[in-house]
Each structure stands twice: as structure tokens, then as C-alpha cells.
Amino acid sequence: MDLPEGWKDVLRPIRNGFRDMFPSPDTGPTPEERAQQRALDRWKGFTYFDTFSELEEWNETDSDPLQRANTPLLRRTNRRFDGGEGTAKLAICHDYAGNYHDYEASQGAGVDEESYSCEYLQFVDCFIYFSHKLVCVPPPSWVNTLHRNGVKAIGTLLVERQTPGTEQLLHQIAGCFPVAEKLARLADHYGFDGWLMNIEKPFPKEQWDAQTLQSFLKQLKEMLGKERTLIWYDALTWENNVEYQNAFTDKNLVFSQACGALLTNYSWTEAKARSSWNLADGCFIPENVYFGIDVWAQNAGKLTRPRVTFPREGGGGTNSGIAVSELAKTGLSATLFGPAWSFEHFPGHGTIVERAVWDGCGLPEDLDCSCGSAKEYHPVNSALPITKTARRYAAGSDRFFYTDFRRAFQSHGSQAGSMLYDNAKLHSQLGAQSVLPHVTETTEQAWRSNLNVLSMRLEDNIMPSHRKHLGGPQLLVDVQSFSEWPDNARGCARHLPLFKVDMVADGTLRFQAVGYLADGMRNLSGWIDFYFKYTRGFSHRRILGTTTWGILRHVIQSDDQSSDDNRLLEFGLCFHGEYVKDVHNLFKLQWVRIVPDACLSAVLDCRIDNIRLERRCTLDKQHWRVCWDFHDTSEEMLKAEGQPYSAITGPFAFFSVKIAGVSARAYALEWVLSPKLEKMLISQRVDVGIVGFSFDGRVLADGSCQLRIDGEECVTGNSEEVTGQTQSSD
Template sequence: MPATDQFIYLSSMQELADWRPENASATHVSNTPLVARPTPSSSLSSSSSTRKIQNLLICHDYRGGYHPSESAQGVFGAGDMGDEYTAEYLHLTSTFIYFSHKRVSIPPAPWINTCHRSGVRVLGTFLVENSEASREAGRLFERGSEGEFLFASQLALIAKTYGFDGWLLNMESSLPPEKWSANEMQRFIDELRAGLGDGGGVVWYDALTILNQVHYQNGLTLLNAPFLSAAGEFFANYGWRARELASTTAMAAAMGLEDGVFMGIDCYGRGSLGGGGFGVGIALEEIRKAGLQAALFAPGWTWEHYEGKNFRNVEKKFWGVVAQTVEPKPAGDKDGFYTSFNRGFGSGLWVQGKKVTAANWVHLGAQSLLPHFPSEGNWTLDTTCAYLGAWSLKLSSRPGAFIPLYRLGVNWAPDLVLEYTFQGSASANPSQATGIYWELLHPSGRKTRHTELFISESTSWQTSSVLLDDEDSTLNSLVTELGFFGGGSINLGSLRLSKLNEAPQPTITPVVAHEDAQKLSWSVYPSYPTSEAASSSTWSEQTKGLQYFLVWNGEVLRGVAFACEFLLDAAEPVGGGWRVDGITWGGEVVRGPEQPVDTVADGVGRLQLVADA
């Protein structure tokens, strides 16, 4: 394991064997449930000739992995950090794989939280890639006292403990011949999938064949199809051309697993059709026509290849190419949607419109849902003011234009409310009016558009709401699009679409300081969900009814936590005026108690994984 408290990975089979869930720090555990995305309304009506790629997998091989910007508590108060690599086009992605050259790559909690918030499942990587690893991997089929595969059980338990969704099995070295059995490998995969449970996934990479040879097939063949049959998903190597694509399509169709076959594209080129980079669209179009799924390896090319220069424009251009062939997914779930437009980094941080620190910071787990549609000059992400976080959406359209921001699939209900926070001046002239609009899709297929004007009474942040009452709507109607219209000078701070909720706000207990462990802890109540919250994306086993916490020392913001604990620096005083405020899943602030901090010397270096011990 690493020597830092900020990351967890395993470097050997022995470390994998020795890992125990009770040693896991709550800081490294994802607290954000995987949002269940609605089915895109556009994909339901598409013909086979125009149907886009339904599932895009991205394999995040970025500069070796495990960077400070990905750390569990982020980085606060640093100097000029420059532009940070973030994944801002998750609405085009279905699966995110965290990849590094460790034996077991456990995704950092910030990546899990951000991906889950966007409805993207997250997989770790089990990697065997050299002769030493090959000898170690001879232990892979070891069994326990009850006949179970020890390492399949460990991998499943690791995913459940840290809150991610499964594994990429990347076997790029042969196993010792005396240890090899293709049938055993299939049984191992079967047991791993069963251990992950419903919603868990295993992806087999196209390297090792049933003959125990690393021979990249660049598609499905008889030499690797048994592993797809066991895993349910397959990541083809990048060297395919028309012949391999055609044979793979035929074999996947015969197996009934077209939705689980991801044809690989290396963003660096290295033998990929189209040469990688901005040429990935060539390969994606061929995959689209074949009716299979796609996998992008190392999309961080947009940062690495150009060494971060002009990164946002490069990233925008790259994902604009991808968007031509990949089906975008709706934001939120069937019950609602929330965004504060936060990008997971910034210079300064605002809480309820008040700037509480001017420090530079990065926390990838704090990234909110960002607009799906390209700006086309109609809006910009603005860091000069924000309502919650470090960013707002500055609107700059021409009068009369309707500008879409988000695709949705929210079930209409009589008590569905749109709440929005904004600041700026709105014109009283009807021809130059500015406001929010939403579109409803009715069971008949008819669409209706509805509008709500910004009514500006001051230049400070204002919060308004509107009941999405519509006499033509039924319980089978859907809110499918959200955007704005008109000109004016307006900054949007947040958008929330949800049912009226009269449930009491959570409460936070006083902070406890642990001297021996150099950490703070607290609890959240109620410690159990309502029946409605239990089945939604607004409840966490770790942090209950709160999404994250602001950790204060007096009036100084010390950091952000996505767990009910916060690790302090080694030399940092544990005592003092610590307070924790919570942020609900809908962006509301719950102020914690300002009581004297209890200090305990418990000698315990790890905290429980739930908030209400």
C-alpha cells in the first residue's frame, strides 16, 4: 500500500490477500450512490441506421495515476495550480475505469463520487503485465476453506467497501503453465461477478487467450469468447480493422452480447483506426455502424499531448468529435436533478453567494453536473462569482433565442418544482426578457415548452421557484430538456428540479478531535432514510442526508469532506474551534453546532465506515 493517507492501491498479490475492510479509512470510501440514469428519449425513436453508440467506456490512464488533484480530501490553499484535468463530458460516458500500473488500482473516492453523481459506473483495475507479475498471479486460483476463490472474494469485497462498481481484468502476462486452466479462469470470473452483486460489472481485456498466451485478437474470436461469456463485457484491443469488426459483430450477435462488447480506441493512436487524437471519430463511426460499443483508452491525451496548453479548448474539440457518434445521457434521475455548475477546482469558494475563501483549491469529487449542450457563445462558466462552489453560469444569448443546457428524463408530477438561483439584471422589455424554459414530452409524443421569466429585484443572489403545473401533463409525461432564453446579464448559481419535500433537515453532532489519529469526526442524524429517500440518489450510507461537509476552524475554511471524518496535517493542532457544516443533496446548507470540541486520545487510526457509530 502507499505511504500516504490520500490514496489506496495494492502492489502485489500478497497485499491483496492481506487487505482487510476494517482497515479502510472512511475518507477513501465513496459516499455518493450511483445515479440511475433515465433512458434517453432520443434513443427510443432512433432507427438502426441512425442509432448512435449507446455505451462509451473510458479507461483513465493519466500520467501514471494517483495525483494530488485526485486525493481524498483534495488540495486547499495551494499556490497557482494552473488548469486541472477533469472529466467534464461525463454525459457521453457510461463506464469510467481507473487505470494505473499497480497490481490493484482502487479508484480514488473523488472520481467515484463525481462519476456516480453523473450516472457513470466506476471500475478498478486488476493488472498482470510482466514476468514477475506472472509468477505472482499463479496464486490467482487459490481457494479458501469453503472452496471459494480467495482473490475473487477479496476483489469483490474491496469494491463494496470503497463504493465502486466492479473490475477490469487486464491479464497481459501468461500464468505459470502448471497453474493455468481456462475453465478455472471462467469460474473465477463467475464468482467475482456473483460477489459484486446486482449492479456490479466485470470487463475482460483482449490480451490473454484460453491457450494461456498473450495474443491480442483485436476483437472477439474463439480464443477469448469464453471469457466474454463469463464476464458479460469485453474490451477489444485497438488494432482492429473492418475484418475484425465484422467478425466481432457477428460473434457478439450470436452470443446476444452486443451491448457488452467495447471496441478499443487508443487516443494516442498506436495502431488505432484514425490515428487517435481528433481522429477518434473515424473509428467511432465504424463502431456505430456495426452496432457495438466503444472504449477510449487514455482520453487524458487532451492534457498530456499538449502539456496542458489551451486544455479546455482542446478538450472541447475532442469531445465534440466524440459527441457526433455517441448517445448523450440525461442528467439526474427519474425523480429530479441538481447542479451548482461547480467544476471541482477554483480560485476562491462561495457559500450561499458569500465568498468564504480566496484560496486556490481542487477537489475532483466536488464537480457538479455541467451543461450537456455546446455553448456556441451563448454561455460561459464564470469564476468571478458563484452561489455554491467556485463557478456560475453566465448567460449571454441574443434576445429571443432558446438555448438548451441539459437533457433530462424526470417524471412529471403535480408537485414537481423547479428552483433556481440567479443574480444580475433582467430586462423589463418583453422583447428582451430572459428566463428559464423546460420541455415536456407527453405520452402521445407531443412536446410542449414552458417558460418562467427572471424577475430581478436586486443585484444580489436571488432564489425563485416555479411549480411545473401543466394541465396537459399526466404521470407518464417527462421533463426532457432544461435551458434558458433571451438576453440580459444574468449569472445562474444553481438549478434544482425535485418534488416538494417537507422532510426535516439532517442534524450534525459536535466535532470530536482524535489526537492520536490527527483527525476530526462527527455524525449525522437521522441515521436511517425515509422509505422514499432509501430508493433515491439523495441518501448515503456514509453521510446520510448530506452530500458533503465544509470543515471550519473558527472562521477559516479548512477544507471539504465527503465523509464523516477529516484528516489533519501531521503538525496541525487538533484542538480549537472546529465546526462542520453540511451541504444537502439539493445544495442547502445545514449549519453545524458551535460547541467546544471534545478531544480524545483513542489511539485509533481508522474510523468506522458509517456516520452513526
């Protein structure tokens, strides 16, 4: 029997409020089944623990290389882009149907439609990965993308009412808490940035001591270090009761202070926000109080108790920005709980609904959901979308910026679909999602006049082999007018901001971009240039040529050199031209980098070698992996220039693994063969190539050989390594 649409929304006991009244019985898999699934999930890169005994048994040698994130956290600057108006720091608590989905796997997966990936990371302070596990480690695919965008990745420790052995949290050995030590080691080993402490079950009365829990939290925070984050969730109080305060109060103050941050429950009011700020002022940092916003609260409950968030009537969903605005006015921070609602509640329409929530964009008139008409139950709030008052951060760091406009889902050719992705239409590449522009952004001046309005969109472009250099992810820039051109009007200049940045402008950084003028420019009278906005002054770099692919270079230095502290704050594209009525595609941009000139001119000594196959076994299953080693001597120079450098893969951001005419990305020093590739290598020698790319998109080194599986052994032949031939792109 087919279940009616929206049945997941109805059968959601953990999130509909009944969890506060009744413990959920454990009717899931047996402990043996859980252990088997956990072992298989290791191959996907997932790390989690269902019990305290599993956590106790863990050590670093038990981990799989695919479970570790390799991308270091890009350090954002402190500059604010709010125009003097109040904005709120925004966190995300990501609970998407239990999480740990195949599309989040380290090597991706074949999929038929897109899922949640959050393309608004320039507005996000930290990202909490939440699942109903005791200990939930963010998948490395998420961590890599978050770190690339300067966002902290936070794991969750969740104690629910049915969780056994909670007293182990308070267990000490010679003044040291073993669980705290283990949590700190997990964050360090897997490369993420802290923990949400969500304890929703009282401790046994005979073992309860509030000061002991306070000491546990303080010790965990100290072990995590100053750069990592620890957040207390508003559930357990000082009196050992689960009482959601929906505010910062005396009952959660001590634990919040021990952690340094608080996430409140989501049923708060304006009065509770004001009282929280008043209490925090002087004893806590008000911006470290994150008020929960339940995105699911806007749903019409039919068989469940309605969920309540701010504002009480119609809050959450497309009105989530109202709560963010209120917290911005109060000087507090916000957390979106369940932002994947747009994909889970609107299957097949997730992206357009996500833009309605974040940007206030319109929804299709005929869009329905399990509540009924989306227009009736989820009206678009164009006046106060999330991006209106969520704090926006500079992309990149003060000396590094790179984007190739890659999204988390990509199409592929038929051969790759057959060999790697089970003939699915798309494949996920969550860990490859790049720094993306705010695609709905354009200039207010253009919209006021409705003349020559510039817009941008992201496109995944597969090209034939002879034009392969024009393929891949691209940013497309269009122009269109929505009003008639006045008779006495002349041509005008229209600016399209691409990225807000905060970078030094002392002449030491080099801007490089690759793109080409689109066919739509052929019949237009005008030209395009890049513009660069500084603390003081502007500069421009005209794009020459017709439809020619090429690289454009520019020194990041303002014409105004009156002060040494001048900085680059924004760059974008400018169209100078006559009236354009119908839509014309002007320009296609493939990648942009801004890095020190010293890095571009240096020859890095990098090598990839020892390419081989290794057999891995777990329980009764086995598979083969391509593995390799690398060598380099660039760490000191790159770190001195403020460039990313991985503790796992060194100067390499990722590796392109090429086998039998198909390629895929790897973020570790090994890659799991698909069953079809494994079968091919059993019958014949196959060419295998590994290409290592830097964090700014350049090829650093490559190596190749022929491999074959001979029974239980790997046969290697014709090995060839290519040492670092990385030279200036100038």
C-alpha cells in the same frame, strides 16, 4: 540539465508497443519504499495493492475513512437522445501518467494549473481507473463525482509480465476463489462498481486450466451482484497465450461471456468490428463489446514504434470521434484509452484541446507540442467529434436533479491559500465536480442565422463579504450576433438548452433555481425565461426583476395533461429580444434543483454532534483530524421518494468544515488538519464548525465548538449542536 519538452511522450515504453515484446524490469522503489508510500497514500484516500500478499492481508478494518466514497450511484433512465440516429455507448479507460496524483486526493490539494477531470460525463457510460498496480481501486474523489453524474466507476486488476504469483488467482478453497471474494468485498466496501480484468501474462503451464479461470470470473461476477460490472480485456486467450485479438473472437469469447463485457485492444479495423458484431449476435450483447481507441496514437513517434488505432492513418487524438462514429454505425461500443492526453501532451492547454477532441472546437494557430505544430499533427475534426455519435444520457434520475455548476478546480482567497493550499493559485476539488452542462451547445437555428446566438460558460466568482451570496461557481449566459440584422427583421426568441433530463411530470416535482439578471440586461429590450420541454408540450417561467438575486420556483407539469406518462425531457433558458450585436451577459445562474415537493416540505430530524480532534499515526508520521458524528431519521422517507442516501454519511452529501475563518469540504466524518491549522490549535482554542449539506444542496444541520490540542490530548469546550432545522425552501 533541463529535459526537452515532450520527453514523457518519448519515454513511454509501457504504452509504445515494446511491452508486447519485452517484460519491463522492476527498477522502481524497493518493497519497503512501496509499503511506506502506500501507507502515506492512505491519508490521501488512495487504495491499491502491488502484490497478491497485500491483497490477501486486506480486510475492511484496515481501511481509512478517507478512502471510501460516500456518494451512491445515481440511477439513470434508459432514454436515448440520439434523434433516431445511431450512437455508441462510451467508456473511458483513464491512464494519466500512472495516476494517483495529489489533485485526486480526497481533500484536494493546492495546484497552479488544472488537470484532467472530464467535463463530458453526460456522454460516458463507465469510467475505468487504470494504474500500473496489481489491484487499482478508483479514488473516492473520482467515484463521488462519477456517481453524482450517473457514471459507473470501475477498478482494474492488472497482471503484467513481471507480476509474480499469478497462480493465486486460480487458487480455490472448497470451491471458493479467495481472490474473487476479496475483489468483490473491495468494491462493496469502497463503494465502486466493478472491475476490468486485464491479464497480460500467461499462467504457469502446470497450473493452467481455462475452465478454472472461467469459473473464477463467473464467481466474481456473481459476488459483485447484478448492479456491478465486470469487463474482460482482450489479451489472454483460451489457449493461455497473450494474443491481442483487436476484436470479439472465439479466443476471448468464453472469458467475455463469463464477465459479461469485453474491452478489445485498440488496433482494430472495420472488418474486425463487423465480424465481432456477427459473432456477438445471438451469443452476446453487441453493445457490451467495447472497442479500444488509443487517444495517444495520433502522436508522431520519433524514437518509438508508432501506435496504431482506428483509423490507421491519423486515428486517436483529435480524430478519436471517427472511431466512435464507426462503432455507432456497427452497433458496438467504444472505449477511449488515455483521454487525459489533452492535458499530458499539451501542458497548460488541456481544456481547449479537450474541447477540440470532444466537440471539434478550434485550436490556437500557434499551438505546438512535442510532435511539432498542433495544426499539422492534430488537425481539428469538426465534422466528427466524439459528442457527435457518443450516446448522451439524461442528467439526474427520474425524480432527482441538482447542480451548483462547480468544476473540479477552484480559486480561493489569500487566507485559505496560506492555511490550506501552500499558497497555490488554485485548489483541486475533484470529488465536488457537479453535473455540468454541455457548454458548447446552442440552438442550430441561431447558428444558421448568426443572430442573437446564446452561449454559456462556467465561472468561479469570488465576491467581497457583503456580496458573498453572489459568489461561488456560476453559469453565465451571453448573447451575441455574428451577422448584421436584416432591415425588415423583428425581435426573436432564442433557446439555450441547459440539460437533457428524463423526469416524471405529474406535478409531484418542484423546480427551483437561484440566479440573477446580469448588468448586460440593463440596456437591452427584452426578457428571459426558463423553458421546460415535455414529451408533449412546453411550459415557461419568466424571470422577473432587474439585477436582483433570487429564487425561482416552478411545478414540473406540462400544460398537456392528456396522458399520465408525460415526462420532462429538457430545460433551458430563452431570450426574447431585439438585435444584439456585441457580447452582452444576460443571466447568472448559481444552482438548480428538481426534487419531490414532499422532500422540500418535510422537516428532517438531523443532528451533528461530538465534534472532536483525533490523533492518527502511520509509520513514523502522525497528524490530527477533526471528527464528528451525525444522527438522522430520514432514510426511509428519502429512499421512498427516490432521493440519494449514503451508506456512510446518510442524508449528507458533504460537510463544510470551518476553522479559523477558512473552510473546506469533507466527504467523510473526519477531516485532516493542515500543518498550519494544527500549529494554530496547539497554541490556542479555535472555533470549529461543521455544516452538513443534503444531496440537493440544502443545509440539514450544523454544530460547533472550540478545540485545542494540549500535548497529545484534545481539549473541547463550548460544544453546541444544532438539530435539523431543515424546512421547505418554498
